[in-house]
Amino acid sequence: MAKEKKQKAPVDYGKLWAERLVFSVVCAILAAIANTIYGWRTKAAVMVWPWECWAALLYMLVIIFVSYALHDLLAKVLPFDVPGVLYLAVLGAVLSFPAIDVPLGGIFGLEGGLMATTFAKFYGLLPLCTPVLAFAGIASGKELKNFKQQGFAIVCIALLTFIGTYIGSAVIAQIVLNAQGVI
Amino acid sequence: MFGKELKKLLSKKYWALYLMVFVILVVAEAIGTVKFDIVQNGKSLFNFSLFPMLFAILIGLILCGSKKVSTEKMDMASPAIAIGVAPLIIYLAKSVGPAWPAIKAAGWPLILQEFGNLGTIVLSLPLAVLVFRMGRAAIGACFSISREPSIAIIADKYGLDSAEGTGVLGAYITGTVLGTLFYGILASIFAGANIFHPYALAMAAGMGSGSMLAASTAPLVEAFPEMATEIQAFAATSNTLTNADGLFMSLIIAIPVCEWGYKLMARGRFANQKGLEKKEEQ
Numbered sequence: 034m035a036k037e038k039k040q041k042a043p044v045d046y047g048k049l050w051a052e053r054l055v056f057s058v059v060c061a062i063l064a065a066i067a068n069t070i071y072g073w074r075t076k077a078a079v080m081v082w083p084w085e086c087w088a089a090l091l092y093m094l095v096i097i098f099v100s101y102a103l104h105d106l107l108a109k110v111l112p113f114d115v116p117g118v119l120y121l122a123v124l125g126a127v128l129s130f131p132a133i134d135v136p137l138g139g140i141f142g143l144e145g146g147l148m149a150t151t152f153a154k155f156y157g158l159l160p161l162c163t164p165v166l167a168f169a170g171i172a173s174g175k176e177l178k179n180f181k182q183q184g185f186a187i188v189c190i191a192l193l194t195f196i197g198t199y200i201g202s203a204v205i206a207q208i209v210l211n212a213q214g215v216i
Numbered sequence: 217m218f219g220k221e222l223k224k225l226l227s228k229k230y231w232a233l234y235l236m237v238f239v240i241l242v243v244a245e246a247i248g249t250v251k252f253d254i255v256q257n258g259k260s261l262f263n264f265s266l267f268p269m270l271f272a273i274l275i276g277l278i279l280c281g282s283k284k285v286s287t288e289k290m291d292m293a294s295p296a297i298a299i300g301v302a303p304l305i306i307y308l309a310k311s312v313g314p315a316w317p318a319i320k321a322a323g324w325p326l327i328l329q330e331f332g333n334l335g336t337i338v339l340s341l342p343l344a345v346l347v348f349r350m351g352r353a354a355i356g357a358c359f360s361i362s363r364e365p366s367i368a369i370i371a372d373k374y375g376l377d378s379a380e381g382t383g384v385l386g387a388y389i390t391g392t393v394l395g396t397l398f399y400g401i402l403a404s405i406f407a408g409a410n411i412f413h414p415y416a417l418a419m420a421a422g423m424g425s426g427s428m429l430a431a432s433t434a435p436l437v438e439a440f441p442e443m444a445t446e447i448q449a450f451a452a453t454s455n456t457l458t459n460a461d462g463l464f465m466s467l468i469i470a471i472p473v474c475e476w477g478y479k480l481m482a483r484g485r486f487a488n489q490k491g492l493e494k495k496e497e498q
Contacts, residue, residue: 047217052295055225059234060300063241067268070245090303097302118305118372122463125309134313148310160245161307162269162364165300165371167240169385170276171233172293172377177281179353179382186348187386188394190357193343194336194387195398198361199432201335202420202454203412209325216413 046105057097061090063164064155071160081154089151100124233292236285244272254397262397265427269364270392273385294377301371308365308463315460318453326453329419330461334470336360341474345481355478356383359470362391363425365463373471396431403432407439414440418447422454424462429455 065083072081100120107115128134134146143150155161173180210216224230245268253263279285319327337358344354356374360366362384367376374380399421406417414436421432433451437444 045217048221051218051221051225053299055222055230056296056299057302059237060296061303063238064303066238067241067245070242071268074245074248093303093306096306100302116373116467118301118369119464119467121302121305122309122467125306126312129310129313130316131313149314152307152310155307158304158307158364159249159267159269161304162267162367163241163244163272164237165297165304165368166269167237167244167272167276168293168296168300169371169376169381170240170273171236171280171285172290172297172375173273173277173381173385174280174285174290174377175287176377176379176382177277179379180277180386183348183350183353183382184386186344186350187353187357187383188390190340190344190348190350190354190383191362191387191390192394192398193340194358194361195391195395195428196402197335197337197339198333198423199335199399199402199406199420201338202329202332202423203406203416204335205332206325206329206416206419207412209328210413210415213325215325216415 044105050101053098053101057094060164060168061094063167064161065090067160067163068155071156075156077156081156086154089154092147092151096124096128097121229288230292233289236279236289237293240272240275240279244268244275247271262400262431264393264396266392270389290377294375297371297376301368304364304368305372305463308368308459312460315456318456319460326419326450326457329454330457330465332420333360333423333458333462333465334473337470337474337477341477342481345478350383352379352478353383353386355471355474356380356385357387358383359474360462360466361423361425361428362387364388365424366466369463369466369471391425391428395425395428399428399432400435404435404439407436414443414447415450418450419454421451422456422458424455424458426455 062083065086068086069081069083071077072079100117103120103124104115104117107120128137129148131146131149134148138145138147138150141147145153207216248268250266251263252265276285280290340358341354344350344358348354350357356362356370356379360369366384367388370376370380370384376385403417403421406412407414412420417436418433421429421436423429429451433448436447436451440447
């Protein structure tokens, strides 16, 4: 999404929405398949077949397309750039509150809430990651040279981010706990 | 326009791509999670797990490296990354609602402490840009500790087949393999150093990754067994908070700060060279 914006070229909405539709559905179906293999491999107590995820996938697709529509509409009005993923995250977060989720589930006769019940068909985050990363592996072929060149630097930098977050969090925690008189 | 593009996306060429992705996915998932436990003198030194998602990207890269995939296919797969990441984002965001009571109960000390996670940038970005001259891969590697949510964010914003994507994926692999070892050592050093209170270190241990949480809490509990309950509570709460807010912190603060810092430093450094920055942005 950000790529089109960077170049400030007029957005080809026909192409964009066709890609969104096809790739979203393809990735959703692949995620359901990955989910089943995950369950089979980890010998999960309850076996979830790909088609049993249909409600979760449908709900996800609805949230996704509402976010896209919001993004495209608001992009024309707002003076600053809001990443598409933020609409998704906010919408997903808002819908996850039991105060909203439970009544929504009630409409479909689901007692535990719409998101809580339907998403429970997924064993976890990991199977959802696999389809994206499979596409990414193919697409990143162009970056292979970059990987080789920068490998060592990236390892060093990653370890530095680990030190950074650890010390940063500890410093703030120390100050706040001191101010509170806990320690 | 829409219809024509739709037909193209459902053409034989694209079906070949979907089939290829399907096969990669099945193979990666069938390999499953591979656990490594490095043992020395009967004591576990450090351990790490490689997940199917990692195999998925590796298989793709190997296929590309051995010229089994055409450049055309690589370009066809590219837009799928930013789009396919959406379910992941929703799945991550769904933890916010259920975590809300914990967030409210934790109060402002723990919430304030969340900003410490921005410490990732302070050390790493200057070094990445000024010393390693990494280019825009620095942004992907520096804005967070590069766990799954970070991959999703970069995939959406820049695409994983970009310099930023190289950064976040490289850092992800580093964290996967070396994360627990590194945090085990770091936490032992700080537990013995007597600079920070154990509670502060416990909060620092909650950074949004389960394995890293465990690795950095264990040495702390071992050093201060009488505080074990409090240490674990602080660490777990901080971890829950980071899981809930990490996505938003990254998007609203960390990435813009990295972009700004990168531009500032890259400009100062490369002003007289033939626009390194421009070259990478193409």
